[in-house]
Amino acid sequence: MNKNLDRLTAQRALDISPFIVMEILEKAQAMEARGHKVVHMEIGEPDFQTPEVVKEAAAEALRQDLTKYTHSLGLPELRTAISQSFKREYNVDIDPKRVIVTTGTSAGVLLTFAALVNPGEEVILTDPGYPCYPKFLSLVGGKPVYIGLREEDGWQVSITDLASAISSKTKCVMIKSPTNPT
Numbered sequence: 733m734n735k736n737l738d739r740l741t742a743q744r745a746l747d748i749s750p751f752i753v754m755e756i757l758e759k760a761q762a763m764e765a766r767g768h769k770v771v772h773m774e775i776g777e778p779d780f781q782t783p784e785v786v787k788e789a790a791a792e793a794l795r796q797d798l799t800k801y802t803h804s805l806g807l808p809e810l811r812t813a814i815s816q817s818f819k820r821e822y823n824v825d826i827d828p829k830r831v832i833v834t835t836g837t838s839a840g841v842l843l844t845f846a847a848l849v850n851p852g853e854e855v856i857l858t859d860p861g862y863p864c865y866p867k868f869l870s871l872v873g874g875k876p877v878y879i880g881l882r883e884e885d886g887w888q889v890s891i892t893d894l895a896s897a898i899s900s901k902t903k904c905v906m907i908k909s910p911t912n913p914t
Contacts, residue, residue, distance in 0.1 A: 748867050806833025841906075842868045849874040853903040858889060865906065874903070 738746060756774040764770050793799070805811065811831040818824045834840035841864075849855060851873025857865055859878040866876040879893045889907055898905075 744871060748870060751864060751867070753863070806831070838864055838868070841865060842871070845869055845872050845874060849903050852901065854899060854901045855903055856894065856897050856905040858907065861908065875901075877902070 753774050757772070760770045760772060760774060808828065810833055811828040814831050814833070815826045815828040818826050832840070832843075834843060845855070845868050849869065849872050852875065853873075854875045854877045855869055857869075857876045857878055858881050860881060861878075869876050877897050877899075879889060879897050881887045881889065894905065
């Protein structure tokens with residue numbers, strides 16, 4: 733990093749190693765720019781175009797000037813629709829007041845860690861797991877504790893391993909579905 737930029741950057745940010753997936757993506761994009769054919773296997777980018785219904789909904793929102801600030805937790809109608817979707821898909825009742833809309837999973841996880849985890853507290857994460865989550869945890873001063881996922885267990889969390897990982901410093905357990913990476 734540039735020394736002047738380093739002086740302005742918080743040490744906790746400097747201590748975080750780069751997300752290797754993005755480094756690989758940037759190299760792949762540079763290869764494409766030089767005319768090489770590249771098969772992307774580095775990020776979870778959909779292999780399909782944006783559905784027309786989504787494009788039309790976005791265009792209609794622009795036509796209606798729906799570009800203003802919304803409720804801080806997300807549009808109430810969207811939160812209700814998400815709640816109804818969970819009921820329909822998983823038979824789980826979630827009060828729409830308990831639904832928070834974020835710009836994506838990573839933003840949601842970072843906000844969750846910031847809201848729940850104090851410096852020095854532990855969060856149990858699975859391994860393998862998404863490499864950004866421990867980085868987010870370190871930003872708020874939390875410490876990851878890993879429990880391994882094994883093929884012979886169908887890549888599911890072992891209750892025995894989970895129980896042995898819990899300590900007096902455990903603040904929360906993060907079990908993802910589906911497991912990432914898959």
